[in-house]
Amino acid sequence: MESHLILNVLLALAPVLVLLAGFLWLDVLHLLSPRSIVLLLVMGAAAAALSYPASGRVLDALPMGFSTYSRFVAPWVEEAIKGGAIVWLFLRNRVGYKIDAALSGLAIGAGFAIAENLFYLVRVDDMSPGMWLVRGAGTAVMHAGTAAIMASLSHQLNERGLLAHAGDWKFHISAFVPGFVLASLLHSLFNQFPERPVVAMLTTIVVVPIIVIAVFRYGAREASHFLDVEREEHIADQAALEAGQWPDSECGSRLREYVASRPDADTFGAQVIAYWRALGELVLSAESRMVERANGHRTDPQADADRAQFAVVAGIERDMNHPSLRTVKRLLPFSRNDLWAIGELREQLHHSPGHSAQKP
Structure with a gap:
């Protein structure tokens, strides 16, 4: 019995943690410290806790027996709560380059998925290892991917403000709406196939890494460019200030x-x-x-x-x-x-x- 439980826990939690660890390893700039990663995971877990009373029909989110609510309403509720954590990061100026945004979103989504799956592990004890694999490698990775996409697109739409003078920066909630809408639509699309959970899982574990890798490659070039431009400007200023x-x-x-x-x-x-x-x-x-x-x-x-x-x-x-x-x-x-x-x-x-x- 204990070995069965350990297997279910590994299947439910390991895939999204491996995904996060892999992209942290690929981050050549090493933008997130271990402490920051833990805090982001906690933020994601807190978002999952908030989504429980907000959605009201938690068990409906399992990868079987989906209702209209689970398909069309719950994704918007859950992505809005995850999005609130992402907006808070931007308000507190805790996001730098696009790679940083993608990693932060990925960690928040991972924390959300881990907390959600832990809840199901406690509440549901008759699911097969195959169903936990679907939740771990499908639903959990989906949560991490949609949050990463939302954060990356939000960064793109906020980029001009992030690079302008800090004194001129103004918060515009509209810059976060496209990312939220896209994440919610992708989440809802994932939930449309309750009768084919394995197909949804396989699609997710292929598509999400490809999207995040694309963001990483583009973000790395962008960060390098901005670093070069900003350094030249600051070096020119320093020469005058030193005199x-x-x-x-x-x-x-x-x-x-x-x-x-x-x-x-x-x-x-x-x-x-x-x-x-x-x-x-x-x-x-x-x-x-x-x-x-x-x-x-x-x-x-x-x-x-x-x-x-x-x-x-x-x-x-x-x-x-x-x-x-x-x-x-x-x-x-x-x-x-x-x-x-x-x-x-x-x-x-x-x-x-x-x-x-x-x-x-």
Whole structure:
């Protein structure tokens, strides 16, 4: 009896975890830390818990005996709840490049599927190993795939805002609707074949990896391009800032005009230049780390220098009053992608062996 239960658990949970592990291994930029993966899995599990009372007819979602509700309503409910987790990631600026979006969606969908299958393992004890294989390699992989597709398409439609100045970014829920609709339609399509669960399973385990691999290949080229372009812009700014001058750019002009309007223009201007320079160094360091990881390097030669720059940033933010700091942040040229990269760098330093108890 115990061996039968262990087999069912493996069949129900292993396929989607193998899928997630495989794509994490393929991620040359290593964008998600183990801690982030666990948090995303938990978010997905929480979404599954929310979908139980929301859908109201949980057992109907098994790969047999589908009703009209399971075919046409439940997919929209479940994808909306998973989509809420994805929208939260974008709002919190926890998504950088398209690969990052696809992996985050995949992990959320995997967490959803794992929680759902664990629920069925507890509630339903008379399903055959074949049915658990259908749920594990079919339904579970479908949940992960639709969430990855939703997150990737949402990133594509939000891309302009992610690369624009962070101060100009505005949230538009409409940018998430196409991804939600596509994911819900694919989910509903999967549910149309209760009498042919093996066909649905085989189709899913072939189609989902192909789609995600395509996103990875496109996303990797895109990320490489953006890294090159952004690095050139930041390096050009740093050259002027190191000389104590304003960069010859639109943001440099706007900040120069703002500083000139203040009675403490000289001291405040020096403070803003130091702040801009420190943030620029952190962005360049974060981007360099991504390139190094893509090339197979795991060394961390700049950890002390990065911590020193974080200390400079923290000190200036403490000294500057809040209205002025908000204005400066809004006028600086950094995009939400840049701020995401800085956040990733902070997390890496926090979990590195040389991390001190004091947060920078």
